Amino acid sequence: MKLRIRIDHRIDASPSLQVTVLLFSLLAGLFTVGMVFAASRVNPFLALWKIFSGSFGSLYGIKETITKAIPLILIGSGLALAFRARFWNIGAESQLLMGAICATWIGLNWGPRLPGPIIIPAMFLAGFLGGALWAMFPALLKVKFGINEVISTLMLNYVAAELLTLLIVGPWKGVTQQGFPYTDDFPASATLPLLYGSRIHYTTLIIAVFACVLLFMLIYSTKFGYELRVIGENIEAARYAGIDFMRNTVIMMLISGGMAGIAGVGEVAGIHHHLTYPQAISSGYGFTAIIVAWLAKLNPIAAIASGLFFAGILVGGDAIQISLGLPAATVQVFNGILLFFLIMGDFFLNNRVILSLERKE
Amino acid sequence: MKFTKIIIAVILVMLLAAAVVFAGGEKETEPVEAKKIKAGFIYVGPIGDYGWSHAHDVGRKYVEGKFPWLETLLVESVPEADSARIIDRFIVEEKCDVVFTTSFGYMDDTVKAGEKYPDKLFMHCSGFKQSENVGTYFAELYQMYYLNGLMAGALTRSNKIGYVGAFPIPEVVRHINAFALGIKDANPDAKVHVRWIFSWYDPSKAKEAAEALVADGCDALAFTEDSPAVIEVGQEHTEKGKPVFTFGHYSPMQQFGVDSVVSGQLVDWGVMYEKILKDIYDGTWSNEDLWWLAAEDAALLGGSFEDKINPKFTDELKAVTVEVPDLGKINVYNLIMKRLDQMNQGTDVFDPFVGPISDNKGKVRIPSGVKASKGQLLSIDYYVDNIVGDVPK
Incomplete structure (x- = not known):
């Protein structure tokens, strides 16, 4: 007897199948995460309960979860757009940093001279442009020279991080910061207001939700979105149909990078109020947002929910550290495993796996 | 009279309330012993x-x-x-x-x-x-850096000593300076070369910087980075027959380089x-x-909590003699122990940051006989005169 595995491409995946596969991937992921907890001698149900009660179970947790979700939603919805076109933008981290750098420049140089209603929009605009321009390079490299965007966007992360470090230890180092590598604090007009009693910089949150809706409409009800989806499904067919691959890719990446840039503005103007080490500015949002986009099935509106979900895991991660003594890396393991299962779920969605037993003659 | 009755009633109620509050207050202050x-x-x-x-x-x-x-x-x-x-x-x-x-x-x-x-x-x-x-x-820990500097100065053969720094902030610059002042007191010809990695924890960058310093001719390395990466570089070269002396940072790191770690700073x-x-x-x-x-007792000397100085290097340090103003001719091992003893008594007895101290541009920063104030130490932003290069600005 011989086990045969046949893999067929599945063309039509019904919405109900999509939901089933998504739920099943999530459950399988959580089950595997539970095994990791069990291996550290922690009751998996208790750990999962602690994570989600730590992030959604109290007013404190909800406020912090929303704060963390803001950059994840912004970047996640931008990445959803890029991934739709099968453009693997792994560089959202650097696009966020470039947004933060540009906003800082505006905030420090123009903040003292201009009132908030002018300076804040200017900072968001500068942040969007910074992220967009940084994302444009890999897009151009891909469409002009066929350079793999995974490599170029990933490598640009390091370039942006080093550039930021250069600025904060060099020309932009603040005179009021006792020799520490931070820029001076932004003037009050260049900082974002917070929701009372929380750290939620609601301006960015409103922009994030608004942008998700716009991106949703862009993808599903414009010619541009249609063309992007065709490019993503079949690049040859897209070329044959006369779709401008170059123009579409570049515009798409300008938007995707710009979204990450806006997230960077929110972080510096809403949370830090000065530019500081790359690791402090971002704490890996650009990478976590990749999972956010996948869990949202590349749907920008769903990215709001999945952004909140992963923000919850990040915030609840503190709770399991404090109460169960698990190491900080647990949260990264958690996220990694979930992404793994979500991508695996996609494989089963796009392919039909047929197992059959064959009797040897 | 209705009015007086009301007044009396109100006063009675208030007294009653006060009694309750008082009793309650007493109750609250009782369980002091169980304070957590x-x-x-x-x-x-x-x-x-x-x-x-x-x-x-x-x-x-x-x-x-x-x-x-x-x-x-x-x-x-x-x-x-x-x-x-x-x-x-x-x-x-x-x-x-x-x-x-x-x-x-x-x-x-x-x-x-x-x-x-x-x-x-x-x-x-x-x-x-x-x-x-x-x-x-x-x-x-700057005092311990000074003592490490005495050792590095005595042991180096190339007269080039390396330092892998995390961020050019006053704390790290102060430690490099203290290290360099120690080196100078043991070996006025030796120079200190610094590489910055702009990270508190990045073993691969620290390793790269350490290798670059060794390639540049340095045979003693101290560092500020929260991993034993620099020590592993020193141990590797030492095993291959090219001794590179290293100094542990913050935690007992001698175990990661038993042939390379001379001493280090420990914190309690x-x-x-x-x-x-x-x-x-x-x-x-x-x-x-x-x-x-x-x-x-917050700052301790050693690459491990057992040895102040790795016993492997005791003889070599005893073989080097220097002359210092207050003690005359003395071997470096004894000098280190003497200075440590003085530091344990207080900074008034001995402190590395006593002038004359000039920066490496020739400017006198601490005049002769003067001890640097805490404020000066907290904002230090220059290299002393045996360090090569500039503090990144």
């Missing part, structure tokens, strides 16, 4: 980093074992941006009485938390902002946490800045 303190610790790195956060966690475990009335909680790898969130969680969700924030970058969030929770205490490590309920503490946060928590328990806590050195 819950302390939260926030670390910037992973506790397994073999550096800063690890050393703090050793101190935390020490006090938790010491005081039965103490309960501690910790969160590791907290980005500076997230400290406000963790402080809130400690106070609001976990009901901590005191929170220790152990990274400079947590300063503003700690001070803000002090305003937000006026009946809780906050201790910020390495900062300079105090308030009513926010204190600061720091274990300073435990004694500081013991004092702070005891003061809080006794009600004698104040927000004065605690800046502890060798005399307070």
